Amino acid sequence: MAGARPNFMKIAPIWRASRMHPGVVCRIIHTGQHYDLEMSGAFFDDLDLPMPDFNLEAGSGSHAVQTAKIMTAFEEICQREMPDWVVVVGDVNSTLACSIVAKKLLIRVAHVEAGLRSFDTTMPEEINRMVTDSISDRFFVTEESGERNLLAEGKPVERIHVVGNVMIDNLLHQVGLLEQEDNGRFPTAALKRECTPFCFLTLHRPSNVDERDTFEGIAAALNEIAAEQPILFPVHPRTSKMMAQFDIRLSTRIHLLPPLGFRESLFLWKDADVVLTDSGGLQEETTAMHVPCVTIRENTERPVTVSMGSNILAGIRQDSIVEAYRSARQRGKSGTVPPYWDGKAAERIWDVLLKVH
Numbered sequence: 001m002a003g004a005r006p007n008f009m010k011i012a013p014i015w016r017a018s019r020m021h022p023g024v025v026c027r028i029i030h031t032g033q034h035y036d037l038e039m040s041g042a043f044f045d046d047l048d049l050p051m052p053d054f055n056l057e058a059g060s061g062s063h064a065v066q067t068a069k070i071m072t073a074f075e076e077i078c079q080r081e082m083p084d085w086v087v088v089v090g091d092v093n094s095t096l097a098c099s100i101v102a103k104k105l106l107i108r109v110a111h112v113e114a115g116l117r118s119f120d121t122t123m124p125e126e127i128n129r130m131v132t133d134s135i136s137d138r139f140f141v142t143e144e145s146g147e148r149n150l151l152a153e154g155k156p157v158e159r160i161h162v163v164g165n166v167m168i169d170n171l172l173h174q175v176g177l178l179e180q181e182d183n184g185r186f187p188t189a190a191l192k193r194e195c196t197p198f199c200f201l202t203l204h205r206p207s208n209v210d211e212r213d214t215f216e217g218i219a220a221a222l223n224e225i226a227a228e229q230p231i232l233f234p235v236h237p238r239t240s241k242m243m244a245q246f247d248i249r250l251s252t253r254i255h256l257l258p259p260l261g262f263r264e265s266l267f268l269w270k271d272a273d274v275v276l277t278d279s280g281g282l283q284e285e286t287t288a289m290h291v292p293c294v295t296i297r298e299n300t301e302r303p304v305t306v307s308m309g310s311n312i313l314a315g316i317r318q319d320s321i322v323e324a325y326r327s328a329r330q331r332g333k334s335g336t337v338p339p340y341w342d343g344k345a346a347e348r349i350w351d352v353l354l355k356v357h
């Protein structure tokens, strides 16, 4: 199942790898947590993912409302289909909602990207991760910290599988597709040419954009960075709403773009001097491509991207963000790719699911 933008890239390789096992019937469920064409529909085309078998059309709402809508609709599907496994990915509200429903119907739950912890329970995703892992039957882990965290929480070692990272399976597949096609077709191709060298920015965490003081400090850092090089910034709907509400003024060298499809976004960030982000996935993807990354957060649940990869944890203060940006730019392409981030994680997941069936 998938619900929000970062889920679609994780289920695509899992679905593709299921095709290698003719006995497997795999149904795709979209909870509808994200529903705008540019946040959802466009991704299915871009990611080589067939349209979902079911769309629960849950939409937006408070956390409780959104989670409840997903649970109610998903319960009906589960009762009708009675699958052997429900495979949930990541840490969004849809992940939590579907794992609870499945488990209460005695359907086994496999959590892909299990064990990651920021140890910051003010993040909704941390609560989603902890609750999902507390009831999952199998844990598919992307990095060593995930295994360590699960063991520390008392999960049985035989249920934990370090398989690598499906996000990177998707990335490598998409890099291949991008190399084969005419990149001039992207609406941002001319802008990229004009702006090179440039930074690429994404920003959407509630802790960064929902608090006026924090958002103003981050905006001041971005304006300072923009004086050194232009920034390309696809803007998440939450962020646009908060920019308008707080009347955030950004430099004209920060180019505001609509949310982009996966491939167009990759086309831009792979050649950025520095990626500035608060996304989880981009920390991993930049690590896989050795692109310098500055994470605008106080913590990360993906520590391997800092210890081995190209990521610098900048914090959320104006001066620390600018300082991290300057070090990242100076350092240039760097880091090593963590074990098993080799494009074969989804195949390993199926090997386990079929063995324990």
Ligand code: UD1
Pocket: 004, 005, 006, 033, 034, 035, 036, 037, 039, 040, 060, 061, 091, 092, 093, 094, 124, 125, 204, 236, 237, 238, 241
């Ligand atoms: C969700 C995930 C977050 C993930 C992010 C990626 C949770 C708790 N958070 O956050 O982990 O990194 O997705 O985007 O699950 N909206 C639209 N169109 C849409 C979807 C949302 O305009 O298609 C707007 C609505 O105003 C909505 C707001 O964005 O209220 C927030 O959407 P929501 O799904 O609650 O959380 P995200 O911030 O997107």
